[in-house]
Amino acid sequence: MLITASELCRDTHYFFSKHIGSILFISIFVTFVSILINMFIKPNMHIISIMENNKFIDANSLLELINNMNLEEKYELLKYSIFKIVELLISKTLLLGSIITLILTVSDSKKVSIIYSIYSFFASLPSFFILNCMTTFLAQLGFIILIIPGILLTILLSLSPIIFSFQKNGFLDSIRLSIQISWKYIKIIAPSVLLWIFSKFTLTTILSHFCLINKNITFLILNISMNILFSILIIYLFRFYIIFLRS
Numbered sequence: 001m002l003i004t005a006s007e008l009c010r011d012t013h014y015f016f017s018k019h020i021g022s023i024l025f026i027s028i029f030v031t032f033v034s035i036l037i038n039m040f041i042k043p044n045m046h047i048i049s050i051m052e053n054n055k056f057i058d059a060n061s062l063l064e065l066i067n068n069m070n071l072e073e074k075y076e077l078l079k080y081s082i083f084k085i086v087e088l089l090i091s092k093t094l095l096l097g098s099i100i101t102l103i104l105t106v107s108d109s110k111k112v113s114i115i116y117s118i119y120s121f122f123a124s125l126p127s128f129f130i131l132n133c134m135t136t137f138l139a140q141l142g143f144i145i146l147i148i149p150g151i152l153l154t155i156l157l158s159l160s161p162i163i164f165s166f167q168k169n170g171f172l173d174s175i176r177l178s179i180q181i182s183w184k185y186i187k188i189i190a191p192s193v194l195l196w197i198f199s200k201f202t203l204t205t206i207l208s209h210f211c212l213i214n215k216n217i218t219f220l221i222l223n224i225s226m227n228i229l230f231s232i233l234i235i236y237l238f239r240f241y242i243i244f245l246r247s
Contacts, residue, residue: 003243005188009200012236019106030091034223037087045150089136095227097121099234100165107242131171135160136169138175147223155193156182162234162241181244188240196233200226 016023100122135157143150159176160171167174182189207222 002187003185003240003247005191008192008236008239008243009186011239012232015103015235015239016107016232019102022102022232023099024224025229026095026102027224027231030095030227031223033094034087034088034091035220037090055136089129089132091227092136092230093125093132093163095230096132096161096234097125099231100124100161100238102111103235103238104165109183124165127164127171129163131161131174134171151194151197154197155186155190158182158193158233159237161240162238166241166245181241183210185240185244189237192233192236196229199229 034104096120101124104120139153139157141150141151142153156179157175158178160174163177163181164171164174167177201223203222207218
């Protein structure tokens with residue numbers, strides 16, 4: 001079966017428009033979970049003011065700032081960074097697990113009870129979290145080397161949670177299969193991932209320079225929008241993998 005980007009876009013649009021209420025609810029729910037986690041982090045305000053008042057053009061400017069910090073400030077920055085990474089991973093895992101559970105529940109020809117859906121959702125979260133940690137670590141290694149390897153790894157690893165949700169045959173196997181399939185169909189996978197990255201960057205840039213709205217409201221709008229964009233990407237990749245399995 002021939003897989004085309006136009007067909008995947010059509011299917012993604014159809015699913016999104018049909019279940020927009022559920023996707024919006026999930027996006028808002030995950031955003032509020034992020035807000036709750038942020039409330040418990042309680043960062044050192046001095047560190048946050050330093051980070052916010054410095055515009056980092058490149059990695060050297062960030063390293064220079066860190067070198068100028070004392071030992072206590074470095075410890076606070078490290079602690080805050082770890083908490084933020086965990087918070088982002090938890091939010092991504094919740095969103096990923098929720099959208100995949102929604103797609104599987106809707107796609108199942110048999111009527112699945114709400115209790116079973118909730119159980120399968122919570123049962124899959126630990127595995128998705130570990131997989132997210134692994135793929136995020138690999139992608140960030142690519143970004144540390146150069147931007148291009150980071151983007152390429154993000155594209156190649158994008159199918160791993162979808163594959164894992166179907167096969168449950170191990171994290172490394174899911175990553176390996178994702179790299180193989182994504183590389184073979186890179187002309188179909190890459191545009192969707194690149195559009196998602198570009199949309200995230202554009203949205204963040206626009207809202208961060210929009211001074212008329214309160215900072216908390218901007219954070220809320222930005223996170224909900226990001227979650228919706230990521231949900232659309234998941235639906236697109238999920239649909240691709242279903243067609244790939246049938247071909």
